[in-house]
Amino acid sequence: MAAITLFAEQGYQATTVSEIAERAGLTQRTFFRYFSDKREVLFSGSGELGRLWLEAVAAAPPEATPLAVVTAGFDPVAEMFIERHDFARTRAAVIEANPELKERELIKLQTLAGAIEAALIERGVSVSAAILAAQAGVTVFHVAFASWVQQNDPTAFRRLMDESLEELRSVTAG
């Protein structure tokens, strides 16, 4: 939390790696053993997010619909985020305040959608259904995430995903 707290306090641009290391009680050398730069502090979680989601996709039963394959990732992903609620809330405010970080967040999310899409195609799903299902899943994740960081219950994420999927169904029917 040292880096993210500094970003929130004094702005992302204004914060140096030297300040982050000092606040965390690390040498800069140790910082750079874990992160390639200060931006990495904000995006290092996306690797685990993608890994968990794609593992769930790979483990989905062969007869599952494309959407069921994609939403198989919702349980492990919501679970992973429970203990990261404080971090995620502060992080969301930092990202929101910085267009470059928002663009990066967007690319990470679309990269994840692309990986899920590829896994669906690998399973025999048509390209168009794979794109539509992967985008639906990632958009639902994104909307639920945005709600989750704006409320106080760390365990609410999974329920918010269901609500967001229900809202997507209602919106696309409209």
Add this chain to the structure above:
Amino acid sequence: MAAITLFAEQGYQATTVSEIAERAGLTQRTFFRYFSDKREVLFSGSGELGRLWLEAVAAAPPEATPLAVVTAGFDPVAEMFIERHDFARTRAAVIEANPELKERELIKLQTLAGAIEAALIERGVSVSAAILAAQAGVTVFHVAFASWVQQNDPTAFRRLMDESLEELRSVTAG
């Protein structure tokens, strides 16, 4: 078509502005009056796409559902692309071959989704419904576009959008 043809023939990276200008019978100076760099040749259409789509969104009746507001853009957008079919087909192959251009394409599409989302919120739509409807519309556009550049009928785009929306409904129901 001079630039896009060169990109397709010899690769995007290998093509210089000087070659593009020569092929098009322009001076480099004239080229730079129209485009800031060679990448702009590929993305200059996205401004008009966004303008047409957002005009249609703004003109949608007040009682229209969020999805109806978004899909109001389908008619003018499909119309705009009819005469650009050859260009779009060659362009798609150039983009597909270059990860940096694919990322750029993605950002342009997400920027458009963000603008549509903002217009929906401006109309009084909730943030979550605005994100879901805008993403649905842009994903449907994207899937239909990918099909359209892989077949021969320039006028097929509008129909492919309807088919893609139908498929999204079926996928999200699954």
